[in-house]
Amino acid sequence: MTETSHEPQTDTGGPKVLLLVDGSSYLYRAFHAMPDLRAVPGDPASPATGAIRGMINMLQKLRRDVRADYVACVFDAPGKTFRDDIYPEYKATRSPMPPDLRTQIDAIHEVVRLLGWKVLNVPGVEADDVIGTLACMATERGIETVISSGDKDLSQLVNEHVTVIDTMNDRKRDVAGVEAEFGVPPRLMVDYQALVGDAVDNVPGVDKVGPKTAVKLLQEYGSLDALIERAAEVKGAVGEHLRRALDWLPRGRELLTIRKDCELADHIPGLPELEDLKVVDGQDTEALKAFYERYGFKGLAKQLEVHDVPPELIEEHRRQKKVGTGDGPGFQDPDLTSRSQVTNLQYDTIFTWAQFDEWLAKIEAAELVALDTETSSLDEMQAEIIGLSFSVQPGVAAYLPLAHSYGDAPDQLPREEALARLKPWLENPDRAKLGQHVKYDRHVFANHGIEVRGYAHDTMLQSYVLEVHKPHGLASLAERHLGRTGIDYEHIAGKGAHQIPFAQVPVDKAAEYSCEDSDQTLDVHLALWPKLQADGKLRFIYDLEMKSSETLYRVERNGVLIDSAMLARQSAELGQRMMQLEREAHDLAGQPFNLGSPKQIGEILFTKLGLPVVKKTASGVPSTDEEVLEKLAEDYPLPAKLLEHRGLSKLKGTYTDKLPQMIHPRTGRVHTHYAQAVAVTGRLSSNDPNLQNIPVKTPEGRRVREAFIAAPGHLIASADYSQIELRIMAHLSEDEALLRAFREGMDVHRATASEVFGVAPDQVTSEQRRYAKVINFGLIYGMSAFGLARNLGIEGAAAKNYIQRYFERYPGVKQYMDETRLSAKSRGYVETVFGRRLYLPEINSPNGPRRGGAERAAINAPMQGTAADLIKLSMVAVQDVLDAQQRRTKMIMQVHDELVFEVPEDEVDWIRAEIPRLMAGVAQLRVPLLAEIGVGANWEKAH
Incomplete structure (x- = not known):
């Protein structure tokens, strides 16, 4: 079928996040920040508790502020480390831990565990090295890492996938932040530290060389190694001091380098x-309650009297309804943020049928009503309505409570009867409705047998079309466009891990x-809608997104059948393999070793077997990442085995083991969620699963796709x-x-090979066609001569x-690429064929690599974005025809440029003819669009 490249996606509509806390840093901060608290207030003889309470406060706030899929709090273990062997005076000048802090350590470890954090203190390994190793592992697995610490030494770990945040000083050390703060990029932080030294850890640097001089030297010579090599050129007193330190500097750098290859498997069983x-x-x-009471934290103990709601579920709710996609790890603490005062608010609560009828008349008479659901669950296929709110004009709204259940809850109108009375209005397509992330609300109403019609607007999608590079959550939109801040969910439901159900x-x-949600949604709409109306191209994209949202709701609702027994067999076979x-x-190694341990793999490959070192980590040890293994696998059997094992492990854990667990109990199908407002290119991302x-x-x-099957009497079709993307180019x-x-319908790769190699099309060899295919797709993605050479395994000169x-x-x-770069630099964005704007914040960055990445994106984004527009146009067109002709065929998946259907056997001939025709006809480009379709008993056989 098609030969397009695919944009990688993640399970959550964005990368998973590992949150690591530098527990040793937190300990001292908590101790010095809090007053002298005691388990028995006022009794100096009772145990000190200030550091414990400080740690609780800091960790709870951090979990509120940073969405994470994996968490750990890392402490220094007592005893020596390898650095003490290298330099016995290491940390020799440090003051001993204050006795009052030392007595709280065990309690701190206990409460951190009770708060849901993995506590790590690895003997012989400093906390920084554990953090560095875990961050490296996460990066290799496509997981973003956020490190919370005030320690500047951790800045050396920062890269595009690792960020350090200092919550006490509200500082974010990403790549740009490190360079702005220290004057050197993260990759040079170890060199910078080696020159300056570390007085806290008693690691000498170069005498008389401070931060400014170190930055100047590194900017002039490029690295510490180059500076050492050319030390004779450095003039004056600085040169003299530098030359005296030449013997020391390598050891100083080794002491200051955070290791990324520590052996942790014995302490963290779930690695790698x-x-x-x-x-x-x-x-x-x-x-936890017993702990709080033991240490005199009565207020915290009282908060635990409510039920517990997992923080990651609340975070997902905030992401969808309040925070949207977000653009960073931090969110405001409602207790520390003063709310903007919006005057003349008229918020009603509906308790009686008379009030209900009064508001029903208001919403039936209104031109546009903002509608919001409050639910029992964040699973959109199972969520039930707890309450509804409506807003008919800014500042005027009402809440209809339907299922609040607590001790002294007031009487509420019966939910099913109230929904039945609302159903005619909800299902009336002529009554215009507005929401924030309406696809979720459609599912919630459908769970009660209501198919909402008349959704005219979605503020999340308005923001996504107008300002794709910014957050699209309601809180961000209200503050950005209205200057309004509001109530955070945590403010009404509790904080941290103890948030109550709605x-x-x-x-x-x-x-x-x-x-307030409904009111702000309507208010935001009134601010954004005129901007969309004023731009015909953006209005077209917004209309497309609204129609796509409705179609995606249908696709999600349909779900797909999974053969659980087949997946179980596959899991067993994968396990055996x-x-x-x-x-x-x-x-092959000649000895047992842990296939998940980078350290052991490195020792086997490079020390025992003597394989060539492809590249090194920042700490100077040979790297064993996937790129290295792929390169070594070209010539050696063991790396190939390691790669295959790693791939099968991921396949088993992510799909064959997990998919059967995700079958919905009511429908018997798997229902993915399509995140619509995430990728800046307009592409959809699929998650859960x-x-x-x-x-x-x-x-x-490919065998996993065999487990995606059709109902009896049906087949799977894939179009x-x-x-x-080459046609779009x-x-x-x-x-x-x-x-x-x-x-002319030529094989475009064969045509390219004919042009590049100067041979007739019928003389092109299979190898030449393969080269041409790599060139065609590589140039679309901005591949350099170096990248092409590596991909094809040829010399750089030949690739050039x-x-x-x-x-x-x-x-x-070539002309298009050059003109697109210039246009992007001038406007700050590029556009798809249909007018979708794709912003490039780094296009004029002074940072060369970041600017280069933005320039490559400027070339590729219009093609990826146009492809995303086309598949959305196709989804909408196909669904319209299915509805108009009352076909029983159901669209069940969208995967990149592919639509997947469950087709009754008597509609197969129709779908073979009509779907390719519909897809090819959604737009007229300068070249014909070609859609292909296959049909089979399962998804794999449909290809």
């Missing part, structure tokens, strides 16, 4: 997949919260666009040779020559 650090549902409330929120608080691979790896990242290049990955560049190839010849044969492509 970080399973042991996963955020878990719930807490041991009774044990059904237990007091009705008066729930009413204010929900009315993994065990076999482990035995084979041990045989992620159906877009099933590996299809391996037989095992996708052929070479869509031909359209955008207007290059005559490319246009001709597609218009291929690219040069490509541009000579396709001058329109």
Whole structure:
């Protein structure tokens, strides 16, 4: 089928996050920040508790502020480390821990565990090294890392996937932040520290060299190694001091370098997949309450009298309804943020049928009503309505409580009867409605047998179209566009891990919260809608997103059947194969070792077997990441075994083991969630489960698709666009040779090979066609000569020559790329064929690599974005025809450029003919669109 490249996606509509706390840093901060608290207030003889309470406060706030999928609090273990062996004076000048703090350590470890954190203190390994190793593991697995610490030494770990936040000083050390603060990028922080020294740890630097001099030297010479090599050139007193320190500097740098390859498997059983650090549902409330009472924290103990709601579920609710996609790790604490005062608010609570009828008349008469649901669950397929709010004009709203259940809850109208009375209005397509993330609300109403019609607007999607590079949550929108701040969910339901279900929120608080949501949604709409109306292209994209939202709701609702028994067999077979691979790896290594341990892998590959070192980590040890293993696997069998084992482990854990657990008990199907307002290109992301990242290049990955089956009497059909991004490139560049190839129905890779290698099309070899295919797709993604050389396994000069010849044969492509870069630098964004704006904040960055990345994105984004627009146009067009003709065919998945259907056997002939025609006809480009379709008993056989 199609030969397009796919944008990687994650299970949550964005990367998973590992949150690591530098517990040793937190200890001292908590101790010095808090007053002298005692278990018995006022009794100096009772145990000190200030540091304990400070740690609780800091960790609870951090969990509120940072969404995380994995968490750990890392402390220094007592005893020596390898640094003491290298330099006996290491940390020799440090003052001993204050006795009052030392007595609180065990209690702190206990409460941190009770709060749901994995506590790590690894003997012989400093906390910084544990953090560095875990961050490296996370990066290798596509997981973002947030480190919370005030220690500047951890800045050396920062990269595009690792960020350090200092919550006490409200400082964020990302790549730009480190360079702005210290004057050097993170990759040079160790060199900087080696020159300056570390007085706290008693590690000398170069005498008389302070931060400014160190920065100047590194800027001039590029690195510490280059500076050491050219030390004779450095003049004056600085040069003299530098030359005296030459023997010391390598050892100083070794002491200051945070290790990323520590052996942790014995202390964290879930490695290397970080399973042991996963955020878990719930807490041991009774044990936590007993702890609080033991140490005199009566206020905290009282908060535990309410039921426990997992913090990650609340965070997902905030992401969808209040915070949207977000753009950073921090959120405001409602207790520390003063709310803007919006005057003349008229918020009603509906308790009687008379009030109900009065408000029903208001919403039936209103031109547009903002509607918001408050629910029992964050699972959109199971959530039930707790209450509804409506807003008919800014500042005017009402809350209808329907299922609040707590001790002295007021009487409420019966839910099913109230919903039945609302149903005619809800299902009337002529009554315009507005929401924030309405796809979720559609599901909630559907759970009560109501198919809402008439959703005219979604403020989340308005923001997504107008300002894709900014957060789209209601709180962000209200503050950004209205200057209004509001009530955070935590403010009404409790904080940290002890947030109560919405059904237990007091009705008066729930009413204010929900009315404010509807009110602000309407107010935001009135600010954003005129901007969309004023721009015809953006209005087109917004209309497309609204229609796509409704279609995606249908696709999610349909779900897909899974053959659980087949997946169970596959899991067993994968497990057997993994065990076999482990035995084979041990045989090749000549000894047993942990296939998940980077340290042990490194020792086997490079120390014992003497394989060539491809690259090193920041700490100077040979890297064993996936890129290295792939390179070594070209010539050596053991790395190939390791790669295969790693791939099968991920496949088993993510799909064959997990998918059967995700079958909905009521429908018997798996229902993914499509995040619509996440990717800046307009592409959708699938999560819970992620159906877009099933590996299809391996037989095992393709077998997983065999478990996606149809109901009896039905088949699976898969339709996708052929070479869509290359066709879009031909359209955008207007290059005559490319246009001709597609218009004449040629094999575009063969045509490219003919042009680049100067041979007739019928003389092109399979190897030449493969090269041409890599060039075609590589240039779309901004691949350099170096990247092309590595991908094809050829010399850099040859790759450069291929690219040069490509541009000579396709001058329109070169011209388009050059003009697009210039246009992007001027406007700050690029556009798809249909007018979707794709912003590039780094396009004029002084940072070369970041600017280069933005320039590559400027070339690729219009193609990915146009492909995203086309598949959305296709989804909408196909669903419209299915509805109009009352077909029983159901669209059940969207995967990149592919639509998947469950088709009754008597509609197969119709779908074979009509779906490709519909998809090819949604737009007229300078080259014909081509959609292909396959039909089979399961998803794999439909390809």
